Amino acid sequence: MALMKRFKSSDNFPVNSEYKLLPIRFTELDNERVVITNMVGEHIVVSQDSLNSLITRSKPLDDSLLAELYSKHIIYDGVSQLPLKLSGLKYRTKIARLKNFTALHMVVTTLRCDYTCHYCQVSRQNLSSDNSQFDMTVETADKVLNLIFKSPAKALKIEFQGGESLLNFDVIKHIVLNAEIRAETEGRNMQYVIATNLSPLNDEILEFCKLYRIYISTSLDGPFKLHNRNRPRPGNNGHQLTVAAIDKVKSHIGIDHISALMTTSGRSLDFSKEIIDEYIKNGLHAIFLRPLSPYGFAVTKGHINRYDTEKWLDFFKESLSYIIEVNKQGYPLIEQYSSLILTKILTARDLGYVDLQSPAGAMISGIIYNYDGDVYASDEARMQAEIGHTEFRLGNVNENTYEEIIGNEFMLDSIEKSFAISSPQCTDCAFLPYCGSDPVYHLATQNDVVGNKQLSGFCKKNIGIFKLLITLLEDSDLHTKRILKSWARY
Amino acid sequence: MAHTIKLTNYNSRLISVTNIKDTTFYRITENNSFPESLRANYALLIKSPIKGEFPEGFGSYLYFESSKPVLVEGVNSFVLADDFDYLATDDVIRFTSNLNLRVIYRRNVSPNYFMVTEQCNSFCLMCSQPPKVVNDLHLVEEYLDVIPLLHRDTPEIGISGGEPTILGQKFVELLERLYSYLPRTSLHVLSNGKSFVDTGFIAEIAKTKHSDLMFGIPLYSHIEQRHDYIVQDKGAFNKTVEGILNLKQFNQKVELRCVIQKPNSGDLVNLAKFIARNLQFVDQVAFMGLEATGFAKSNIEELWVEPENYMKELEEAVWQLTKAHVKVKIFNHQLCLLPESLWRFSVQSISDWKTSYENECNICSKKAVCGGFFSTSDGKIPNGIKAL
Ligand code: SF4
Ligand code: SF4
Numbered sequence: 001m002a003l004m005k006r007f008k009s010s011d012n013f014p015v016n017s018e019y020k021l022l023p024i025r026f027t028e029l030d031n032e033r034v035v036i037t038n039m040v041g042e043h044i045v046v047s048q049d050s051l052n053s054l055i056t057r058s059k060p061l062d063d064s065l066l067a068e069l070y071s072k073h074i075i076y077d078g079v080s081q082l083p084l085k086l087s088g089l090k091y092r093t094k095i096a097r098l099k100n101f102t103a104l105h106m107v108v109t110t111l112r113c114d115y116t117c118h119y120c121q122v123s124r125q126n127l128s129s130d131n132s133q134f135d136m137t138v139e140t141a142d143k144v145l146n147l148i149f150k151s152p153a154k155a156l157k158i159e160f161q162g163g164e165s166l167l168n169f170d171v172i173k174h175i176v177l178n179a180e181i182r183a184e185t186e187g188r189n190m191q192y193v194i195a196t197n198l199s200p201l202n203d204e205i206l207e208f209c210k211l212y213r214i215y216i217s218t219s220l221d222g223p224f225k226l227h228n229r230n231r232p233r234p235g236n237n238g239h240q241l242t243v244a245a246i247d248k249v250k251s252h253i254g255i256d257h258i259s260a261l262m263t264t265s266g267r268s269l270d271f272s273k274e275i276i277d278e279y280i281k282n283g284l285h286a287i288f289l290r291p292l293s294p295y296g297f298a299v300t301k302g303h304i305n306r307y308d309t310e311k312w313l314d315f316f317k318e319s320l321s322y323i324i325e326v327n328k329q330g331y332p333l334i335e336q337y338s339s340l341i342l343t344k345i346l347t348a349r350d351l352g353y354v355d356l357q358s359p360a361g362a363m364i365s366g367i368i369y370n371y372d373g374d375v376y377a378s379d380e381a382r383m384q385a386e387i388g389h390t391e392f393r394l395g396n397v398n399e400n401t402y403e404e405i406i407g408n409e410f411m412l413d414s415i416e417k418s419f420a421i422s423s424p425q426c427t428d429c430a431f432l433p434y435c436g437s438d439p440v441y442h443l444a445t446q447n448d449v450v451g452n453k454q455l456s457g458f459c460k461k462n463i464g465i466f467k468l469l470i471t472l473l474e475d476s477d478l479h480t481k482r483i484l485k486s487w488a489r490y
Numbered sequence: 491m492a493h494t495i496k497l498t499n500y501n502s503r504l505i506s507v508t509n510i511k512d513t514t515f516y517r518i519t520e521n522n523s524f525p526e527s528l529r530a531n532y533a534l535l536i537k538s539p540i541k542g543e544f545p546e547g548f549g550s551y552l553y554f555e556s557s558k559p560v561l562v563e564g565v566n567s568f569v570l571a572d573d574f575d576y577l578a579t580d581d582v583i584r585f586t587s588n589l590n591l592r593v594i595y596r597r598n599v600s601p602n603y604f605m606v607t608e609q610c611n612s613f614c615l616m617c618s619q620p621p622k623v624v625n626d627l628h629l630v631e632e633y634l635d636v637i638p639l640l641h642r643d644t645p646e647i648g649i650s651g652g653e654p655t656i657l658g659q660k661f662v663e664l665l666e667r668l669y670s671y672l673p674r675t676s677l678h679v680l681s682n683g684k685s686f687v688d689t690g691f692i693a694e695i696a697k698t699k700h701s702d703l704m705f706g707i708p709l710y711s712h713i714e715q716r717h718d719y720i721v722q723d724k725g726a727f728n729k730t731v732e733g734i735l736n737l738k739q740f741n742q743k744v745e746l747r748c749v750i751q752k753p754n755s756g757d758l759v760n761l762a763k764f765i766a767r768n769l770q771f772v773d774q775v776a777f778m779g780l781e782a783t784g785f786a787k788s789n790i791e792e793l794w795v796e797p798e799n800y801m802k803e804l805e806e807a808v809w810q811l812t813k814a815h816v817k818v819k820i821f822n823h824q825l826c827l828l829p830e831s832l833w834r835f836s837v838q839s840i841s842d843w844k845t846s847y848e849n850e851c852n853i854c855s856k857k858a859v860c861g862g863f864f865s866t867s868d869g870k871i872p873n874g875i876k877a878l
Contacts, residue, residue, distance in 0.1 A: 004788045007615060010753065013719040042767065071712040071764055082728045085735065086768045347814070348767055482809075490766065490814040 015063045015070070020078035022087065026051060027430035034430075035470055040090040041344055041433030042072040045474050090348045094433075097352045097365075103153040104354075104366035106379060107144055107175065108161050109168035110135040111371055114199055115238065117231045125163065135168045136371040141175050143397035144369045149182055150402040156183070159193040159217075161368075161379070166200040168371075176212055193217055197231070197238070198245035206252045213257070216249050218242060220260040220282065222268060222275035230265050246282050261288050269311055272319040280331055288336040289319055291461060309457045313464040320468070327483045339487040341469055344434040346488040354378060356436035356462075360418035363394065363411055373397040375405050377414075380440045392440055414439040414449045425453040431466040435459075515594070516549050517639045518581045524548075531639070535577055550585075552577070580641045584632070594636055601646035601678060606630040606664065610653040612682050613722040614708075616751055616786035616793055621652055630660050637671045646676040655685035662691075665698045676702040678745075683707035684726060686733030689740070696740045704743040704773065707734060711757045712764035720753055731769070738771055746775045751786075752795040755803065762807035766814035775811055777804060778839075779822030782870035790870065797827045798874045805829055825860040826876045836861065853877045 003009060026036045034051050037043045046054070046065070053059040054069070061069075069075045076083040097103075111125045111134040125134045136144075148156060158179060160172050176192055183190045192214040209216065220242060221230040227239040249258040260282070262268075262275060279287045291312050323335050340353045354361035362377035369375055373396045376382040381392030392414075395405040418437040420426040426435065441458050442451030453459040472484060516533035522545035524532060529547040536551060539558035550566035552574075553559040559569050568591070570577070577583075580597035595602050606629055610621035647668065655661055668677060677700060686692055686705075695703075707730060710720045717727040737744050746765065750758070758777070765775060779797065782790055804820075811818050820832060821839040828836055838861045846865035851857050854877035863871065 003615065003792050004785070007613070007785075007789065008719075008722060010716075010719045013715040013724065015713070015715050067713045067715075068760075070714065071760065080728050082732055085732070089735070090768065348770065485810075486813060488813070490770065 015066045016077050017060060017066065018077065019066070019070070019075040021055075022073055022076055022083065024074050025428060025430045025432060027428075029467060029470060033474075035467075036074055037430045037433055038072065038074050038087065039433065040073070040087055040094060040348065042074065043345060043430070043470065044068060044072055044074060045470065093348045094350045097350065098359075100153040100155075102151045102364060102367050103155055103352075104157045104159065105144075105148045105151070106159045106161050106366060106368040107141075108136065108163070108369065108371045108382070109165045109171045111163040112167050113162055113164040113197075114167070115164070115197055115231055115233045127167075134163070134371060136171050136369075136373075138171065138174055140371075140373045140397060141171050142178070143373060145175060145178055145182070147369070147375070147397055147402055147405070148179070149186065149188075154187075155189040155191070157191045157193065159195060161195045163371075164197055164200065165194055166196045166198075166205060169200070169205060173208060176208075176214070180212070191215070197242065198249075199233070199238070199241050201245045201248065206248065209249075209257070210253045214253070216253065216258050218246065218258065218260050219263065220246070220278065220284075221262050221265070222271055223278045226268060226271055226275070227278075229267060230263065243282060246284075250283065255283070258284070259286055260284055261290065263290055264312065264315065269315045272315055273322050276319060276322055276326065276333070280326065280333065285332055286334045286336050286339075287323070289316055290337070309460045309464070313461065313468075316465065317468055324480055324483055328479055334487050337465070338469060338484070339489065341434055341465060342484060342488040343490075345469065345473070346485060347490050349490065351489060355438050355441075355458075356434070358418060358420035358432075358436045359415050360437050360439050362392065362414075362438075362440055363406070364415070367394075369397060373399075375400075377411055378440050380444070384440065384444055389444065391443060414443075417450050423450055423453070425459075429463075431463060434466055435462050514549070515582055515584045515636050515639055518552070518577060518579055518583060520579045533583060535579070537575075582636055582639050584636070594632075595640055595644075597641050597644075600644075601648040601676075602644065603648040603650050604633045604664075605650050605652070606633060606654050606661070607652040607657055609656050610651060610682075611656060611684060611723070612653065612726060614785065615720050615722065615753075615789050616749055616780060616784075618781050618784040618786060619650070619652070620784050627657075627660070630657055630664060634664060634667055637667050640672060642672060642674070644672055644675045646678060647672070648678045648680065650680040653682055653685070654679055655681050655691070658691070659694075662694045662698065665695060665700060665703065669698050669700045674702075676704070678704050678706055680706045680747075682721065682726070682730060683733035683737075684723075684729040686736050687729050689736050692736055692740045692742065696742065704745055705737055706745045706747050706776070708748065709734075709746045709761070709765075710748055711754045712761045713757065716754055716757060720751070734769060734772065743773045746772050747778060748776065749778045749780055750795070750797075750800060750804070751780050751793040753793070755795045755800040758800065758803045758807035759810060762810040765816065766810060770814055770816060772816065774817040774819060776819045776821055777807070777823075778820075780870075781822065781864045783864065794870065796874075797823065797872045801827065801829060805832060808832060808835060822861060822864070824862065824872070824875060825856045826854070826878050827872060827874055838862075848875055850875050850877050 023039050024036050026034045029035045029045060032047055033045050034048060035043055035045055036051065050061060050065060053061055073083045073087050112127060113125070114127050116126070148158065158175065165172065172194065179190055192212060194209070194214055195217045198218050219231065221227045224239045228236055231238050246258055246260070260279065268275060276287065320335055320338065323333050326333050340351055340356065343349055343351050352361070352365050354365045357365055362381065366378060367375060368379050368382050370382055375394045375397060376385065377392040377394060385393050391410055394408040394411055418439050420432050420435060420437045423437060426432050426437070429435070438458050439449035442456065443449050445457065446452060446455065469484070473481060517531060518535045519532045520535045520537065522534060522540065526547050530549050532548055533550045533552055534545060534548040536553050536557045540560060544560060544562065550568065553567065553569045554572060554575065555569060559567065561567065577593070578598060581593060582595040584592045584594055586592060605619070608622040608624060608626050613621065649664070665677065668675065683705070709730060710717045714727040718724050734744055746769070748761065765772065780786055780793060786793055808818050818835050819837050820828065820835045821837055823836055825833060825836060838859070845862040847857065847862045848871060851862065854860070856878045
């Protein structure tokens with residue numbers, strides 16, 4: 001028995017095969033398949049054949065594929081406005097953060113450091129240096145605060161960096177206490193992060209961090225041997241100190257208040273499992289697999305050549321598969337770079353990660369104040385300046401107004417050039433909605449803020465990761481898919 | 491879907507009636523020393539024989555056989571069948587012109603549903619309340635009249651149809667009146683959402699400034715044509731989704747409702763993804779089991795799907811939405827059919843007077859928290875019912 005006579009059967013509601021394409025891009029995923037994305041990052045993986053039929057209309061597509069293309073807003077019927085409305089809404093959601101402008105303000109409290117890391121990306125000063133020369137002064141800190149509070153963002157995040165930031169704890173205290181007062185009267189939400197190697201940690205600092213709910217971000221490069229070789233410290237006890245301090249932070253401030261970053265050196269590449277195990281041992285639930293960036297000391301000392309992007313991608317892939325394994329065994333561990341990208345792939349949001357923004361995230365997503373009051377568009381730009389490339393120095397808090405700094409000609413020009421949709425190659429790349437442009441990187445490596453993406457390590461690294469993640473989302477077992485999907489942040 | 495509590499008193503009998511008009515509503519009281527000045531609008535419910543002096547002046551008197559009816563000349567008096575023994579103080583009743591008793595509102599039931607029209611602009615395959623083409627303005631008029639009699643602490647009123655928004659200005663008037671008399675009562679409107687393509691109409695609704703008003707709007711699939719087929723209206727999907735966007739633009743609360751049936755039972759995960767991506771801002775999503783009544787009963791072969799066959803799909807869909815911070819509820823599903831991971835989403839939703847249980851349920855430890863079955867969904871008991 002079918003439907004009652006008064007009803008129309010489903011044949012009366014066929015999927016419309018007369019479609020129009022919405023703005024899309026496609027890129028080969030592997031030999032057989034392509035990834036298609038639309039402007040807001042919805043994606044679908046189809047065979048080469050289906051892509052041909054879709055574009056040339058040489059063969060009819062089957063209904064289930066058509067339906068999926070419609071519901072992902074890759075095609076539409078050419079008449080109804082709804083797909084355009086929804087796409088517009090999602091586009092606005094993706095770039096909503098732009099209206100807040102700079103929310104992340106990084107403050108370099110000192111250049112002094114007790115470590116002598118080979119790869120240190122900043123021209124550090126050793127401990128014996130004269131404080132007055134390389135520490136931020138209270139006067140400069142006040143001017144920095146003035147600038148931070150000029151930012152239109154309602155939620156402000158201040159991140160203290162170094163050198164070893166805690167060596168100038170007085171200025172951290174000064175900034176936090178004053179920021180609290182201003183936030184109260186101006187109705188802003190504050191969040192503080194201290195990036196530190198944790199060796200100067202003491203009870204006073206712990207108490208203070210606890211009181212103001214401050215987040216601690218530290219460096220953990222892997223097990224004892226690797227960590228201490230990457231990050232030498234007089235006494236060879238860096239690893240021991242770090243691990244002990246991580247525990248203290250957990251018990252005094254809270255387990256959610258500590259995170260660790262690793263920097264990959266050429267040496268690290270053979271130790272993916274050991275590095276990850278070290279994170280697990282320390283009860284950390286997130287790891288950020290970062291490549292070595294081509295800045296500061298890393299470039300001048302030639303470490304960048306120790307391994308190339310290809311090798312790093314292999315390392316990333318191996319690490320990721322071990323991380324997934326660990327999750328399957330019941331220990332939740334997120335890889336943060338994947339999490340940022342999966343959020344872009346699977347949700348309507350964008351977390352605003354500096355390196356993956358178009359227009360560029362430099363200055364817009366974050367801005368950095370050096371110990372001497374110099375303002376840079378990004379942390380990397382500051383490092384560039386240390387080796388003589390001062391293009392992205394936007395001004396100095398002691399000499400320039402907010403308007404002069406934010407209106408810096410070279411910066412504005414770079415931002416204008418940094419729209420990925422107008423960059424050669426990016427404009428045709430399916431991964432554009434997930435990617436970004438990194439003018440500071442490309443100026444450093446190619447002497448051009450846009451850069452030739454064929455030669456770009458940034459592009460190669462990201463394409464590799466995009467393809468890896470999308471392939472995993474397509475081909476892996478259900479459990480793996482769930483784990484990856486659960487990393488997306490809605 | 492929704493239900494006016496409409497019971498005819500076959501076994502009840504009229505003892506005496508003088509002044510009952512079609513528009514007469516009574517609020518019930520069991521208090522026979524009620525202030526005399528108010529009595530005319532009240533029906534006195536007499537559950538045990540009156541002792542002492544006869545309480546005069548009530549608009550009507552409701553007896554049961556056991557409460558020893560007293561016949562007083564010139565007074566509206568009824569003897570009710572025993573199945574009316576649920577009636578209680580603050581319920582509201584009405585006598586129709588052919589002297590049937592309608593229970594319009596029950597204080598102890600929530601939500602009370604107002605079926606304000608039987609007309610509809612869709613024709614859904616599984617409609618439990620098949621629409622009619624009639625002029626039935628009197629329905630909403632009746633509710634407009636009755637609103638002042640309802641208890642001020644009424645927690646929730648559901649407004650259903652038909653398609654309530656078809657009433658246009660009358661619908662807005664209904665919301666206004668509800669807000670004036672029952673400002674603390676939550677309102678839940680069941681609508682197919684198509685009328686909300688008209689933002690002017692929403693602006694009128696928004697003007698009522700009701701702070702606790704939610705629209706329950708069906709979305710059956712992420713595939714336009716599938717949704718259109720289920721509601722039997724080409725273009726419905728586009729209108730409904732646009733209506734949802736418009737409602738949210740006016741800061742109205744929206745619940746998406748998806749009745750799971752054979753045509754859409756394989757779409758749940760993709761629907762969830764579509765919602766997470768495009769409509770993440772809705773206030774909640776409800777997945778509902780099929781009630782085999784009305785059209786659903788006639789079309790049952792095309793619509794029935796064993797819940798055990800879509801449980802995996804449902805579980806994944808719920809996970810997807812929860813991950814996207816969308817609140818999910820599951821209605822009309824027996825606990826023994828749901829995987830344990832879904833229990834916390836399950837809501838006991840079948841109105842008590844519609845709930846029934848199977849033999850198996852009598853030995854089940856979860857009976858008290860299980861939704862049970864639609865007594866109206868006759869004969870359609872899903873596979874796999876098993877005491878827990
Ligand atoms: S940088 Fe490379 S991966 Fe990124 S959008 Fe451009 S071409 Fe695509
Ligand atoms: S056996 Fe009956 S009461 Fe128990 S869970 Fe199943 S339907 Fe509910």
